Amino acid sequence: MAIVFRQETFRDDFTYRNSPENIRRFPFPFPDDNYMYSVNMEPHVKGAAGTVFENLIDVDEHYISEMADRALVLKADPLRYQALPHMMQAQWDTLELLMEQQAAGYPEHFTLEKNGDRWRWINRPLGIDDTFTFGDLTTLPMEPLEYISRQTQGDITIVDQRDNNLWMDAGMVTTQADWSLDFDVGMNFMEWHGPVPLAHQQGVFERALKFLLNMQLGKPIRRYNWTMTINPRLDTSPENYPKWGKDRTTVTPENVGDKVHLRVEVQTLWRLPRSNALLFVIRCYLMNMSELVTVPKWANRFHRVLGSLPTELVDYKGITRYRDVTVEWLSKYDDGAPTSAGTFPD
Amino acid sequence: MLVEPIKSRPVYKGITVDPRARRHIFVLEGEGANALLEQKDKLTPAILAETDILYVARGSVGRGYEEALAALDAGSDWTAPTVETLLFRLKVVLGSADMGTRLYIAGTEGFIGQAMQIALDAGMDYSAIPTEHRGSLARRVQCVHCKGITENVTTSPFTCTHCGLSLFVRDHYSRRIGAFQGVIIDAEEPGNVPEPEELYL
Numbered sequence: 001m002a003i004v005f006r007q008e009t010f011r012d013d014f015t016y017r018n019s020p021e022n023i024r025r026f027p028f029p030f031p032d033d034n035y036m037y038s039v040n041m042e043p044h045v046k047g048a049a050g051t052v053f054e055n056l057i058d059v060d061e062h063y064i065s066e067m068a069d070r071a072l073v074l075k076a077d078p079l080r081y082q083a084l085p086h087m088m089q090a091q092w093d094t095l096e097l098l099m100e101q102q103a104a105g106y107p108e109h110f111t112l113e114k115n116g117d118r119w120r121w122i123n124r125p126l127g128i129d130d131t132f133t134f135g136d137l138t139t140l141p142m143e144p145l146e147y148i149s150r151q152t153q154g155d156i157t158i159v160d161q162r163d164n165n166l167w168m169d170a171g172m173v174t175t176q177a178d179w180s181l182d183f184d185v186g187m188n189f190m191e192w193h194g195p196v197p198l199a200h201q202q203g204v205f206e207r208a209l210k211f212l213l214n215m216q217l218g219k220p221i222r223r224y225n226w227t228m229t230i231n232p233r234l235d236t237s238p239e240n241y242p243k244w245g246k247d248r249t250t251v252t253p254e255n256v257g258d259k260v261h262l263r264v265e266v267q268t269l270w271r272l273p274r275s276n277a278l279l280f281v282i283r284c285y286l287m288n289m290s291e292l293v294t295v296p297k298w299a300n301r302f303h304r305v306l307g308s309l310p311t312e313l314v315d316y317k318g319i320t321r322y323r324d325v326t327v328e329w330l331s332k333y334d335d336g337a338p339t340s341a342g343t344f345p346d
Numbered sequence: 347m348l349v350e351p352i353k354s355r356p357v358y359k360g361i362t363v364d365p366r367a368r369r370h371i372f373v374l375e376g377e378g379a380n381a382l383l384e385q386k387d388k389l390t391p392a393i394l395a396e397t398d399i400l401y402v403a404r405g406s407v408g409r410g411y412e413e414a415l416a417a418l419d420a421g422s423d424w425t426a427p428t429v430e431t432l433l434f435r436l437k438v439v440l441g442s443a444d445m446g447t448r449l450y451i452a453g454t455e456g457f458i459g460q461a462m463q464i465a466l467d468a469g470m471d472y473s474a475i476p477t478e479h480r481g482s483l484a485r486r487v488q489c490v491h492c493k494g495i496t497e498n499v500t501t502s503p504f505t506c507t508h509c510g511l512s513l514f515v516r517d518h519y520s521r522r523i524g525a526f527q528g529v530i531i532d533a534e535e536p537g538n539v540p541e542p543e544e545l546y547l
Contacts, residue, residue, distance in 0.1 A: 245530070
């Protein structure tokens with residue numbers, strides 16, 4: 001069934017909203033009524049229809065508007081796209097994977113035709129129909145990673161594997177939760193996770209790195225991350241913090257439902273075939289509190305998660321100013337009943 | 347000493363002369379001169395004959411080391427007037443250096459970072475370059491907003507010398523940029539800037 005794409009904004013007048021159907025498929029990340037870090041990785045396999053795991057690269061009703069927002073970010077700040085020179089093979093790997101997955105999942109919207117190295121890519125939502133030679137840079141209007149990441153929801157980074165470590169050597173990052181690709185490009189796994197509190201002491205990153213180094217082709221994995229954002233703003237970059245920082249002071253008991261958003265990242269990781277690099281797709285989903293409480297189980301659980309969050313994490317996630325008012329608002333929707341197992345709506 | 351557990355910050359393990367190297371290039375700033383001078387006993391005439399010293403004083407600190415370095419009688423010994431001129435010469439020197447060359451860097455963290463950038467651009471592997479921190483704890487900081495770099499930052503917050511925003515120094519270091527990350531401190535409450543603290547003297 002063809003997706004009905006919404007026309008909406010992630011800045012200025014913030015017209016972004018989720019349709020009722022899209023709320024039901026939101027990747028609610030909390031399996032329990034409280035939260036702590038864990039190496040929460042699981043195989044990235046197809047899930048039920050009506051979930052974001054129906055296809056391995058998810059395309060939803062926000063596709064066209066998210067791509068328009070990315071183009072605006074890049075126009076203002078081209079440094080959001082970076083690729084070190086040795087990553088070209090991994091760029092082509094990434095282009096192939098994202099074209100194949102989107103074409104397989106949404107044949108009514110995307111088509112990939114391969115005739116040897118001569119490929120034709122049709123992206124109907126964005127009105128693109130390009131023919132190019134795979135591996136020949138001169139046949140694309142821009143580098144392969146930039147080309148395909150302007151047509152894929154989610155931030156994309158490619159990490160090189162060498163010296164028993166992972167190195168963030170390329171990426172397109174315009175929908176990030178307060179980290180700078182320009183600053184982090186070239187860093188290894190421990191370095192780019194440097195600012196994260198608590199998890200280092202718990203050995204989370206050592207275990208995660210060991211796991212990732214052993215990832216195999218054809219066996220992608222996924223994990224969740226989450227934070228909160230005021231207004232449905234995709235670009236909460238440190239670069240633009242002077243623009244969005246003030247938003248955090250605008251929350252009142254009256255506007256919590258519209259302004260306060262749960263921001264969930266579904267991170268999928270894939271071994272790439274030719275370069276042996278790893279592809280990280282960091283897909284951001286936003287849902288405001290009014291939308292969230294339309295699912296009673298989520299209203300109960302999120303109220304409890306947010307209320308019991310350790311102070312260090314409250315500060316790190318930048319939600320200190322509006323946590324209490326949000327918990328208070330949510331309390332009206334928590335009926336005190338036990339929540340059912342799993343993350344999906346009842 | 348630099349003891350904070352900052353995961354992204356390089357570890358400056360100290361310099362020991364590598365007797366297997368065929369050529370030694372010492373890049374020294376201010377009190378970094380001591381990193382070489384204190385190894386006099388390891389500096390045989392054969393090693394010294396293949397040693398190049400590029401030195402720059404650091405403001406009023408480190409004056410007087412020129413004579414001590416000259417007294418080593420190294421193969422070459424040059425005192426740069428500024429960090430910038432030293433880095434320019436280093437780029438040329440590394441461009442013609444061969445495989446047996448060992449580069450050593452000592453001085454403040456900002457200086458090490460800048461010399462390391464030149465070395466990385468020349469294709470050297472950072473893990474093969476001995477470094478030693480000497481002198482001030484001043485930090486080199488890149489403004490994450492305008493990307494401008496401010497040298498010798500000793501306080502947090504400080505004012506970006508490029509865009510004028512008040513920045514706090516995040517404990518996050520980029521080797522590629524050779525700097526810590528500076529982030530606006532009053533984005534949420536414009537104008538509410540705490541008094542600067544001398545954290546990195």
